[in-house]
Amino acid sequence: MVTFPSNGTTAEGYLAKPDTDKAPGVLVIQEWWGLNDNIKSICERFASEGFLALAPDLYHGRATTEPDEARKLAMSLQMETAAKDMSGAVDYLREHAGYTSVGAVGYCMGGGLALFIAALRGDVVKAVVPFYGLVPPSAPPVDWSKLQASVLGHYAELDQGITVERVREFENQLKSLGKEVEIHIYQGAQHGFCNDTRPQVYNREACELAWQRTIAFLREKLVS
Numbered sequence: 001m002v003t004f005p006s007n008g009t010t011a012e013g014y015l016a017k018p019d020t021d022k023a024p025g026v027l028v029i030q031e032w033w034g035l036n037d038n039i040k041s042i043c044e045r046f047a048s049e050g051f052l053a054l055a056p057d058l059y060h061g062r063a064t065t066e067p068d069e070a071r072k073l074a075m076s077l078q079m080e081t082a083a084k085d086m087s088g089a090v091d092y093l094r095e096h097a098g099y100t101s102v103g104a105v106g107y108c109m110g111g112g113l114a115l116f117i118a119a120l121r122g123d124v125v126k127a128v129v130p131f132y133g134l135v136p137p138s139a140p141p142v143d144w145s146k147l148q149a150s151v152l153g154h155y156a157e158l159d160q161g162i163t164v165e166r167v168r169e170f171e172n173q174l175k176s177l178g179k180e181v182e183i184h185i186y187q188g189a190q191h192g193f194c195n196d197t198r199p200q201v202y203n204r205e206a207c208e209l210a211w212q213r214t215i216a217f218l219r220e221k222l223v224s
Contacts, residue, residue, distance in 0.1 A: 002014075024099045025051070025093030027114070054089050082113065086113065112130065119143060144173065151180065152214065153184065
């Protein structure tokens, strides 16, 4: 775990480092379960691909495996505080990575937050990858015209919450503003299909394809 400034105070996050000194930075944003072993393992996997990966602890030490508790934690998340923590993590990556641009990747709740911070920090975040997440209606209004990042989205055909219809509406909204957006819908997949700690939804084939696309996308946008 590392500590970094967050708007006059400090925040913590899990940092995974690659073997190279110069590496593009990737912000990894948690699901509603919290900063758990699954998110930490994703950070390590990014590091194995040559990225400096940082997952800020948006629940400040709390995590759960119970859906009801996860829902309560997500609902109690203060967007203003979360934005400050994510922004501090972005600055940490910009300072410690070998590149001036940063990518943001988020899962479930974190997918929406990744889009949110990408619009808020268009000065630094140049690539954003939401996995089955959209900015919730309860969040402050987002000025999507400030989004400078290219978007690669991974969504599930059978998701009952983040439906394909909602995803396509969001895609069209961004494209109408001239944003670069690529959305993939994974047939037969359910919400959370990349969480291998939840066998009831995990879809290895869909997840591996999404991962390959993500790594190629981040390398193209952050390195080349």
